[in-house]
Amino acid sequence: MHTMPASRRLTGIDAARGVALFGMMSTHVLPLYVPGTVEATWTALLFAGRASALFAVVAGIGLALLTGGSTPHRDRTLSADRRGILVRALIIACIGLALGGLETNIAIILFHYGVLFLVALPFTGLRAGALAGWAAAWLLLSPVVAYLLRPPVSATVDPPALGDNPVFEHFLVPQTLAADIFLTGYYPVLQWLGLVLVGMMIGRLELARLGVQLALVGGGVAAAVGAKLVSAQLLGPGGGLAALLQTPDGSRYPLEAMLDVGLGGVDQSGSWWWLAVSAPHAGTPPDLVHVAGCAAAVVGLCLLLTRRFPQVLLPLSAPGAMTLTLYSLHVAAMSVADQLEQLPDPLLLLWVQILVAVGVGILFRRLNSRGPLELLTSGAAGAAREGVIERQR
Structure with a gap:
Protein backbone atom coordinates (compact mmCIF):
# COMPACT_ATOMS: atom_id res chain seq x y z
CA MET A 1 0.00 0.00 0.00
CA HIS A 2 2.56 2.51 -1.01
CA THR A 3 3.53 4.48 -4.04
CA MET A 4 6.65 4.99 -6.10
CA PRO A 5 7.70 7.71 -8.53
CA ALA A 6 5.58 7.75 -11.67
CA SER A 7 8.58 7.07 -13.89
CA ARG A 8 9.17 3.77 -12.13
CA ARG A 9 5.56 2.64 -11.93
CA LEU A 10 4.34 -0.46 -13.68
CA THR A 11 0.66 -0.09 -14.47
CA GLY A 12 0.16 -3.84 -14.17
CA ILE A 13 1.34 -3.79 -10.55
CA ASP A 14 -1.17 -1.05 -9.76
CA ALA A 15 -3.87 -3.10 -11.50
CA ALA A 16 -3.01 -6.15 -9.38
CA ARG A 17 -3.24 -3.97 -6.29
CA GLY A 18 -6.64 -2.81 -7.51
CA VAL A 19 -7.78 -6.44 -7.85
CA ALA A 20 -6.70 -7.01 -4.25
CA LEU A 21 -8.53 -3.89 -3.05
CA PHE A 22 -11.82 -4.83 -4.71
CA GLY A 23 -11.45 -8.46 -3.67
CA MET A 24 -11.05 -7.48 -0.03
CA MET A 25 -13.95 -5.06 -0.28
CA SER A 26 -16.10 -7.89 -1.64
CA THR A 27 -15.32 -10.17 1.30
CA HIS A 28 -16.08 -7.33 3.73
CA VAL A 29 -19.47 -6.48 2.19
CA LEU A 30 -20.93 -9.64 0.68
CA PRO A 31 -21.82 -12.82 2.60
CA LEU A 32 -19.30 -15.65 2.51
CA TYR A 33 -21.92 -18.33 3.11
CA VAL A 34 -25.16 -18.77 1.17
CA PRO A 35 -27.81 -17.49 3.61
CA GLY A 36 -29.33 -20.29 5.66
CA THR A 37 -26.69 -22.83 4.58
CA VAL A 38 -23.05 -23.71 5.16
CA GLU A 39 -22.33 -23.52 1.43
CA ALA A 40 -19.63 -21.07 0.35
CA THR A 41 -20.66 -18.19 -1.92
CA TRP A 42 -18.79 -17.27 -5.08
CA THR A 43 -17.31 -14.33 -3.20
CA ALA A 44 -15.71 -16.67 -0.71
CA LEU A 45 -14.55 -19.12 -3.37
CA LEU A 46 -12.90 -16.36 -5.42
CA PHE A 47 -11.53 -13.91 -2.89
CA ALA A 48 -11.43 -15.31 0.65
CA GLY A 49 -7.77 -15.39 1.69
CA ARG A 50 -6.54 -14.66 -1.82
CA ALA A 51 -7.27 -10.93 -1.97
CA SER A 52 -5.42 -10.03 1.24
CA ALA A 53 -2.54 -12.33 0.28
CA LEU A 54 -2.32 -10.54 -3.08
CA PHE A 55 -1.97 -7.28 -1.13
CA ALA A 56 0.96 -8.75 0.81
CA VAL A 57 2.69 -10.05 -2.32
CA VAL A 58 2.26 -6.74 -4.15
CA ALA A 59 3.58 -4.95 -1.05
CA GLY A 60 6.71 -7.08 -1.34
CA ILE A 61 7.01 -6.15 -5.02
CA GLY A 62 6.80 -2.50 -4.01
CA LEU A 63 9.57 -2.95 -1.44
CA ALA A 64 11.79 -4.52 -4.09
CA LEU A 65 11.12 -1.71 -6.56
CA LEU A 66 11.80 0.92 -3.91
CA THR A 67 15.19 -0.67 -3.21
CA GLY A 68 16.47 -0.99 -6.77
CA GLY A 69 14.24 -3.45 -8.61
CA SER A 70 16.26 -6.09 -10.46
CA THR A 71 19.51 -4.52 -9.23
CA PRO A 72 19.20 -4.06 -5.45
CA HIS A 73 20.76 -0.99 -3.95
CA ARG A 74 23.86 -1.28 -1.81
CA ASP A 75 25.62 0.47 1.06
CA ARG A 76 24.56 4.07 1.67
CA THR A 77 21.72 4.05 -0.83
CA LEU A 78 20.25 0.92 0.74
CA SER A 79 20.58 2.47 4.20
CA ALA A 80 18.64 5.49 2.98
CA ASP A 81 16.01 3.22 1.42
CA ARG A 82 15.61 1.37 4.69
CA ARG A 83 15.16 4.60 6.62
CA GLY A 84 12.43 5.65 4.21
CA ILE A 85 10.69 2.26 4.51
CA LEU A 86 10.91 2.48 8.30
CA VAL A 87 9.11 5.83 8.32
CA ARG A 88 6.56 4.57 5.80
CA ALA A 89 5.88 1.49 7.95
CA LEU A 90 5.36 3.54 11.10
CA ILE A 91 2.86 5.85 9.40
CA ILE A 92 0.89 2.95 7.90
CA ALA A 93 0.85 1.23 11.30
CA CYS A 94 -0.44 4.40 12.98
CA ILE A 95 -3.20 4.73 10.37
CA GLY A 96 -4.13 1.11 11.07
CA LEU A 97 -4.29 1.79 14.81
CA ALA A 98 -6.50 4.82 14.22
CA LEU A 99 -8.87 2.83 12.01
CA GLY A 100 -8.91 0.07 14.62
CA GLY A 101 -10.87 2.38 16.89
CA LEU A 102 -13.83 2.37 14.50
CA GLU A 103 -16.74 0.03 15.16
CA THR A 104 -16.50 -2.45 12.32
CA ASN A 105 -16.45 -6.19 11.68
CA ILE A 106 -13.52 -5.84 9.26
CA ALA A 107 -10.19 -7.35 10.29
CA ILE A 108 -8.07 -4.30 9.45
CA ILE A 109 -4.73 -5.23 7.93
CA LEU A 110 -2.78 -1.95 8.05
CA PHE A 111 -1.04 -2.34 11.41
CA HIS A 112 0.13 -5.79 10.37
CA TYR A 113 1.35 -4.28 7.09
CA GLY A 114 3.47 -1.79 8.94
CA VAL A 115 5.01 -4.57 11.03
CA LEU A 116 5.59 -6.68 7.91
CA PHE A 117 7.53 -3.82 6.31
CA LEU A 118 9.71 -3.57 9.40
CA VAL A 119 10.53 -7.28 9.63
CA ALA A 120 11.23 -7.36 5.86
CA LEU A 121 13.96 -4.71 6.16
CA PRO A 122 16.85 -7.21 6.60
CA PHE A 123 15.91 -8.83 3.27
CA THR A 124 15.85 -5.65 1.18
CA GLY A 125 19.44 -6.01 -0.04
CA LEU A 126 19.03 -9.56 -1.38
CA ARG A 127 18.82 -10.58 -5.04
CA ALA A 128 16.08 -12.69 -6.59
CA GLY A 129 17.78 -16.06 -6.07
CA ALA A 130 18.41 -15.55 -2.37
CA LEU A 131 14.90 -14.18 -1.88
CA ALA A 132 13.43 -17.21 -3.66
CA GLY A 133 15.23 -19.52 -1.22
CA TRP A 134 14.13 -17.54 1.81
CA ALA A 135 10.55 -17.33 0.54
CA ALA A 136 10.27 -21.05 -0.13
CA ALA A 137 11.69 -21.95 3.28
CA TRP A 138 9.45 -19.43 5.02
CA LEU A 139 6.27 -20.63 3.31
CA LEU A 140 6.98 -24.24 4.23
CA LEU A 141 8.56 -23.95 7.70
CA SER A 142 6.95 -20.94 9.39
CA PRO A 143 3.57 -22.75 9.73
CA VAL A 144 5.33 -25.56 11.60
CA VAL A 145 6.94 -23.06 13.96
CA ALA A 146 3.58 -21.34 14.44
CA TYR A 147 1.86 -24.67 15.16
CA LEU A 148 4.43 -25.44 17.87
CA LEU A 149 4.35 -21.96 19.42
CA ARG A 150 0.61 -21.21 19.50
CA PRO A 151 -0.40 -23.52 22.40
CA PRO A 152 2.29 -22.39 24.91
CA VAL A 153 1.91 -18.74 23.92
CA SER A 154 -1.88 -18.83 24.23
CA ALA A 155 -1.56 -20.53 27.61
CA THR A 156 0.88 -17.99 29.07
CA VAL A 157 -0.29 -14.66 27.60
CA ASP A 158 -2.85 -12.78 29.69
CA PRO A 159 -5.27 -11.74 28.30
CA PRO A 160 -4.94 -14.49 25.67
CA ALA A 161 -6.31 -12.39 22.77
CA LEU A 162 -7.01 -8.79 21.81
CA GLY A 163 -10.60 -9.57 20.90
CA ASP A 164 -10.63 -6.79 18.30
CA ASN A 165 -8.48 -4.83 15.86
CA PRO A 166 -5.25 -3.41 17.32
CA VAL A 167 -5.59 0.09 18.78
CA PHE A 168 -3.18 2.37 20.64
CA GLU A 169 -4.50 1.17 24.03
CA HIS A 170 -3.33 -2.36 23.27
CA PHE A 171 0.26 -1.26 23.85
CA LEU A 172 -0.69 -1.45 27.54
CA VAL A 173 -0.79 -5.26 27.08
CA PRO A 174 2.32 -5.67 24.89
CA GLN A 175 2.56 -9.45 25.27
CA THR A 176 -0.98 -9.95 24.02
CA LEU A 177 -0.46 -7.45 21.20
CA ALA A 178 2.76 -9.16 20.09
CA ALA A 179 1.17 -12.61 20.24
CA ASP A 180 -1.80 -11.45 18.17
CA ILE A 181 0.27 -9.67 15.54
CA PHE A 182 2.93 -12.32 15.07
CA LEU A 183 1.19 -15.58 15.85
CA THR A 184 -2.47 -15.87 16.84
CA GLY A 185 -4.24 -13.05 14.95
CA TYR A 186 -6.01 -12.92 11.60
CA TYR A 187 -2.87 -11.88 9.67
CA PRO A 188 -0.01 -13.54 11.59
CA VAL A 189 3.22 -11.82 10.63
CA LEU A 190 5.25 -14.98 11.27
CA GLN A 191 3.66 -16.75 8.30
CA TRP A 192 2.74 -13.71 6.21
CA LEU A 193 6.34 -12.58 5.92
CA GLY A 194 6.69 -15.46 3.46
CA LEU A 195 4.17 -13.76 1.15
CA VAL A 196 6.07 -10.48 1.33
CA LEU A 197 9.29 -12.34 0.49
CA VAL A 198 7.59 -13.91 -2.53
CA GLY A 199 6.65 -10.41 -3.66
CA MET A 200 10.17 -9.12 -3.10
CA MET A 201 11.53 -11.98 -5.18
CA ILE A 202 9.08 -11.13 -7.97
CA GLY A 203 10.05 -7.46 -7.73
CA ARG A 204 13.70 -8.36 -8.30
CA LEU A 205 12.86 -9.84 -11.72
CA GLU A 206 12.83 -7.97 -15.03
CA LEU A 207 9.09 -7.43 -14.84
CA ALA A 208 8.86 -5.70 -18.22
CA ARG A 209 10.09 -8.85 -20.01
CA LEU A 210 7.49 -11.04 -21.70
CA GLY A 211 9.15 -14.24 -20.55
CA VAL A 212 9.03 -13.16 -16.92
CA GLN A 213 5.36 -12.24 -17.19
CA LEU A 214 4.47 -15.58 -18.77
CA ALA A 215 6.52 -17.41 -16.14
CA LEU A 216 4.64 -15.64 -13.36
CA VAL A 217 1.31 -16.74 -14.81
CA ARG A 252 -17.78 -29.02 16.93
CA TYR A 253 -17.76 -27.02 13.69
CA PRO A 254 -18.93 -27.81 10.10
CA LEU A 255 -15.30 -28.30 9.19
CA GLU A 256 -15.75 -29.56 5.64
CA ALA A 257 -17.79 -26.48 4.71
CA MET A 258 -15.40 -24.11 6.48
CA LEU A 259 -12.45 -25.35 4.45
CA ASP A 260 -13.74 -23.26 1.54
CA VAL A 261 -14.29 -20.08 3.57
CA GLY A 262 -11.90 -20.01 6.51
CA LEU A 263 -11.23 -21.53 9.91
CA GLY A 264 -11.86 -18.43 12.01
CA GLY A 265 -12.52 -19.40 15.61
CA VAL A 266 -11.30 -22.98 15.13
CA ASP A 267 -8.50 -24.14 17.44
CA GLN A 268 -5.98 -25.62 15.02
CA SER A 269 -4.02 -27.62 17.56
CA GLY A 270 -3.87 -31.18 18.79
CA SER A 271 -3.19 -32.78 15.42
CA TRP A 272 -0.41 -32.30 12.88
CA TRP A 273 -3.03 -32.84 10.17
CA TRP A 274 -4.08 -29.19 10.62
CA LEU A 275 -0.94 -28.33 8.64
CA ALA A 276 -2.40 -30.16 5.62
CA VAL A 277 -5.48 -27.97 5.18
CA SER A 278 -5.56 -25.23 2.55
CA ALA A 279 -8.48 -23.20 3.90
CA PRO A 280 -8.30 -19.39 3.54
CA HIS A 281 -6.25 -17.79 6.33
CA ALA A 282 -5.23 -21.20 7.67
CA GLY A 283 -1.59 -20.11 7.52
CA THR A 284 -0.47 -23.63 6.58
CA PRO A 285 2.03 -24.58 3.85
CA PRO A 286 -0.72 -25.53 1.32
CA ASP A 287 -2.64 -22.32 2.07
CA LEU A 288 0.42 -20.05 1.79
CA VAL A 289 1.73 -21.72 -1.38
CA HIS A 290 -1.74 -21.60 -2.94
CA VAL A 291 -2.38 -17.92 -2.28
CA ALA A 292 1.19 -16.99 -3.23
CA GLY A 293 0.72 -18.81 -6.53
CA CYS A 294 -2.60 -17.09 -7.14
CA ALA A 295 -0.99 -13.72 -6.43
CA ALA A 296 1.91 -14.38 -8.80
CA ALA A 297 -0.51 -15.42 -11.55
CA VAL A 298 -2.64 -12.28 -11.08
CA VAL A 299 0.44 -10.05 -11.18
CA GLY A 300 1.73 -11.75 -14.31
CA LEU A 301 -1.67 -11.53 -16.02
CA CYS A 302 -2.04 -7.83 -15.19
CA LEU A 303 1.46 -7.15 -16.52
CA LEU A 304 0.63 -9.04 -19.72
CA LEU A 305 -2.65 -7.18 -20.25
CA THR A 306 -1.01 -3.77 -19.77
CA ARG A 307 2.10 -4.62 -21.76
CA ARG A 308 0.98 -3.00 -25.00
CA PHE A 309 -1.86 -0.84 -23.68
CA PRO A 310 -1.05 0.49 -20.20
CA GLN A 311 -4.50 2.07 -19.77
CA VAL A 312 -6.52 -1.05 -20.61
CA LEU A 313 -6.99 -1.85 -16.91
CA LEU A 314 -7.46 1.77 -15.82
CA PRO A 315 -10.52 0.96 -13.62
CA LEU A 316 -8.17 -1.27 -11.63
CA SER A 317 -4.83 0.53 -11.91
CA ALA A 318 -6.13 4.01 -11.06
CA PRO A 319 -7.60 3.03 -7.67
CA GLY A 320 -4.74 0.55 -7.26
CA ALA A 321 -2.31 3.48 -7.21
CA MET A 322 -3.95 4.92 -4.08
CA THR A 323 -5.12 1.89 -2.10
CA LEU A 324 -4.04 3.24 1.29
CA THR A 325 -6.50 6.13 0.96
CA LEU A 326 -9.27 4.06 -0.62
CA TYR A 327 -8.93 1.16 1.80
CA SER A 328 -9.15 3.58 4.73
CA LEU A 329 -12.25 5.23 3.21
CA HIS A 330 -13.79 1.79 2.71
CA VAL A 331 -13.24 0.83 6.36
CA ALA A 332 -14.77 4.15 7.48
CA ALA A 333 -17.76 3.68 5.15
CA MET A 334 -18.38 0.16 6.41
CA SER A 335 -18.17 1.41 9.99
CA VAL A 336 -20.95 3.89 9.22
CA ALA A 337 -23.01 1.25 7.39
CA ASP A 338 -22.72 -1.15 10.32
CA GLN A 339 -24.32 1.44 12.61
CA LEU A 340 -27.43 1.86 10.44
CA GLU A 341 -30.66 0.35 11.72
CA GLN A 342 -31.39 -1.09 8.28
CA LEU A 343 -28.39 -2.25 6.31
CA PRO A 344 -28.26 -1.33 2.61
CA ASP A 345 -28.41 -4.11 0.05
CA PRO A 346 -24.89 -5.63 0.20
CA LEU A 347 -24.45 -5.87 -3.56
CA LEU A 348 -25.57 -2.26 -4.05
CA LEU A 349 -23.29 -1.12 -1.23
CA LEU A 350 -20.35 -2.91 -2.81
CA TRP A 351 -20.92 -1.48 -6.28
CA VAL A 352 -21.34 2.04 -4.95
CA GLN A 353 -17.99 1.76 -3.17
CA ILE A 354 -16.29 0.24 -6.21
CA LEU A 355 -17.61 2.96 -8.54
CA VAL A 356 -16.58 5.69 -6.09
CA ALA A 357 -13.11 4.16 -5.79
CA VAL A 358 -12.73 3.94 -9.58
CA GLY A 359 -13.97 7.51 -10.03
CA VAL A 360 -11.68 8.89 -7.33
CA GLY A 361 -8.72 6.93 -8.66
CA ILE A 362 -9.23 8.14 -12.24
CA LEU A 363 -9.70 11.72 -11.03
CA PHE A 364 -6.41 11.69 -9.15
CA ARG A 365 -4.73 10.03 -12.13
CA ARG A 366 -6.00 12.80 -14.42
CA LEU A 367 -4.75 15.39 -11.92
CA ASN A 368 -1.38 13.60 -11.91
CA SER A 369 -1.62 13.40 -8.14
CA ARG A 370 -1.46 10.76 -5.44
CA GLY A 371 -4.04 10.10 -2.78
CA PRO A 372 -3.81 12.12 0.45
CA LEU A 373 -2.47 9.25 2.55
CA GLU A 374 -0.06 8.27 -0.23
CA LEU A 375 1.26 11.83 -0.27
CA LEU A 376 1.71 11.70 3.49
CA THR A 377 3.57 8.40 3.55
CA SER A 378 5.66 9.04 0.44
CA GLY A 379 6.52 12.58 1.50
CA ALA A 380 7.63 11.56 4.98
CA ALA A 381 9.51 8.51 3.69
CA GLY A 382 11.20 10.59 0.99
CA ALA A 383 12.26 13.23 3.51
CA ALA A 384 13.72 10.58 5.79
CA ARG A 385 15.57 8.98 2.89
CA GLU A 386 16.99 12.27 1.64
CA GLY A 387 18.03 13.17 5.17
CA VAL A 388 20.21 10.07 5.34
CA ILE A 389 21.72 10.80 1.93
CA GLU A 390 22.49 14.41 2.86
CA ARG A 391 24.27 13.38 6.06
CA GLN A 392 26.39 10.88 4.11
CA ARG A 393 27.65 13.43 1.59
Missing part, protein backbone atom coordinates in the same frame (compact mmCIF):
# COMPACT_ATOMS: atom_id res chain seq x y z
CA GLY A 218 2.38 -20.32 -15.54
CA GLY A 219 4.38 -20.80 -12.35
CA GLY A 220 1.71 -19.16 -10.23
CA VAL A 221 -1.07 -21.35 -11.61
CA ALA A 222 1.07 -24.47 -11.18
CA ALA A 223 1.86 -23.61 -7.55
CA ALA A 224 -1.75 -22.71 -6.74
CA VAL A 225 -3.21 -25.87 -8.28
CA GLY A 226 -0.42 -28.08 -6.95
CA ALA A 227 -0.95 -26.87 -3.37
CA LYS A 228 -4.67 -27.62 -3.55
CA LEU A 229 -4.04 -31.07 -5.01
CA VAL A 230 -1.50 -31.94 -2.32
CA SER A 231 -3.90 -30.77 0.39
CA ALA A 232 -6.78 -32.77 -1.12
CA GLN A 233 -4.61 -35.89 -1.31
CA LEU A 234 -3.49 -35.54 2.31
CA LEU A 235 -6.96 -34.83 3.66
CA GLY A 236 -8.77 -37.42 1.54
CA PRO A 237 -6.85 -40.62 0.74
CA GLY A 238 -4.23 -39.68 3.33
CA GLY A 239 -6.82 -39.72 6.10
CA GLY A 240 -6.20 -36.18 7.33
CA LEU A 241 -9.80 -34.97 7.27
CA ALA A 242 -11.04 -38.00 9.16
CA ALA A 243 -8.42 -37.36 11.84
CA LEU A 244 -9.34 -33.67 12.10
CA LEU A 245 -13.03 -34.52 12.50
CA GLN A 246 -12.07 -36.40 15.66
CA THR A 247 -10.46 -33.34 17.27
CA PRO A 248 -12.56 -31.23 19.69
CA ASP A 249 -13.01 -28.28 17.33
CA GLY A 250 -13.13 -30.46 14.25
CA SER A 251 -16.17 -32.23 15.62
